[in-house]
Every structure is written in C-alpha cells, then in structure tokens.
Amino acid sequence: MKINAIHCKKCQAPLAILGNTSRSKNLICQYCGTVMDFKNNFKALYSFTQRQQNSRLTIGQIIDYHGIPFTIVANTSYSSRDNHFIVYNVYSPTHGYAKLIDKDNSFTIYQKIHYLPDKNLWMLKQNDTFISNKIKFTLKSFEFCELYYAAGNLLENTKQGKRSKHAFAYCKKTKQWFYSEHSRNAVNYYVGVDFKA
Numbered sequence: 001m002k003i004n005a006i007h008c009k010k011c012q013a014p015l016a017i018l019g020n021t022s023r024s025k026n027l028i029c030q031y032c033g034t035v036m037d038f039k040n041n042f043k044a045l046y047s048f049t050q051r052q053q054n055s056r057l058t059i060g061q062i063i064d065y066h067g068i069p070f071t072i073v074a075n076t077s078y079s080s081r082d083n084h085f086i087v088y089n090v091y092s093p094t095h096g097y098a099k100l101i102d103k104d105n106s107f108t109i110y111q112k113i114h115y116l117p118d119k120n121l122w123m124l125k126q127n128d129t130f131i132s133n134k135i136k137f138t139l140k141s142f143e144f145c146e147l148y149y150a151a152g153n154l155l156e157n158t159k160q161g162k163r164s165k166h167a168f169a170y171c172k173k174t175k176q177w178f179y180s181e182h183s184r185n186a187v188n189y190y191v192g193v194d195f196k197a
Helices: none
Strands: 005-007 014-016 026-030 032-038 044-049 064-065 070-078 084-092 096-103 107-115 130-134 134-155 162-169 176-180 186-195
Touching: 014 032, 070 096, 084 134, 107 176, 134 176
Parallel strands: none
Antiparallel strands: 005 014, 026 032, 026 134, 032 044, 064 070, 070 084, 070 134, 084 096, 096 107, 107 186, 130 134, 134 162, 162 176, 176 186
C-alpha cells in the first residue's frame, strides 16, 4: 500500500510524501526539521538545529520545464566559506528526478548524466577546461560545503554538517552548465541549463 502522507513523529505536522517512494531514505519535516527513517516506519532519528534561509521555492510547488510538470519534493541547503546555495530535488512521474539549483541569485535545472569528464575535476583550477560528452566546459567554481538544512523526501541519508564537494562549469557555446557533486560515497555528474522559476 502506498503512503501519500503522514504526520511528523515530533511536531505532528501533516507531511505530504512526494516523489518515488521506493527509492526514499529520509523524510524531513519542513516545519521542525525532524529527520525520519523512511524504511523504518518513519522513526525519528534527530532534528536539524538550523533553519533554511532565503528559500524562494517550496516543497510541493510545481515548476514547468519544457511543458513537463516537475514537483519540488525536497531541498538541501549548503554553505561554504564564501557562498551558500540550495539544491531542490524535483520529480516528474514520466521523466524521473532532476535537480534545480538556486545559486548566485539564479536557477539552473540539471539532469543526471553518465558521461565522465576527460580530466579529474579536482586537479583543475578555475578557468581550466575539460570535455564531457564532446562538450568543452570551463570550470567556474569549486564549493567545499557543509549541509546545514534539508527538508522533504530525500533519496539519500543525510545529516547536518555532512561535508561534500561541488564543481560548477559552463560551456558558452552551448549555454550548458556542468555540475559535479562529490560526497564520501559517490560522485554524480549533471548537465543543465539556466531556468526561470
């Protein structure tokens, strides 16, 4: 039986369960920050002590991408020494998951790819170039971050203070962005375009 909603185990707020529930790991209350174990009857694990800042979009909000409705199912907020940004997980039943990143006062929507870059990104410097799927990208920034807030239905286990590395690159010719997310357990690559939310 598919569960579409529960009440938070701590504050009892009603929470919609959005996205692909068969892949879900954590459900995080957007009201009190309680992290619940999706696979263990939503057992409360701990709570985030910080709250999201300046979120321009909300969980449950629908965005239109080329005529395809995607629902925001979760968000994670990262901070580094010089920057902060928000990664929204968006989901369409017909097109699966994508990421919508709010960084430097603009949005970019990304889809996961399996084309590895031809160079190790972490050996490069800002403005160095690399190729992925025959597209030449220029490295714009590295972000060495801590996760300080999350909410919604996440596909991975999460914890406040979790460290990760993020790389952002751009191809001026194709107007595409390249994004790499590197945590202790995995490296994922995405290609995206600017998006007006």
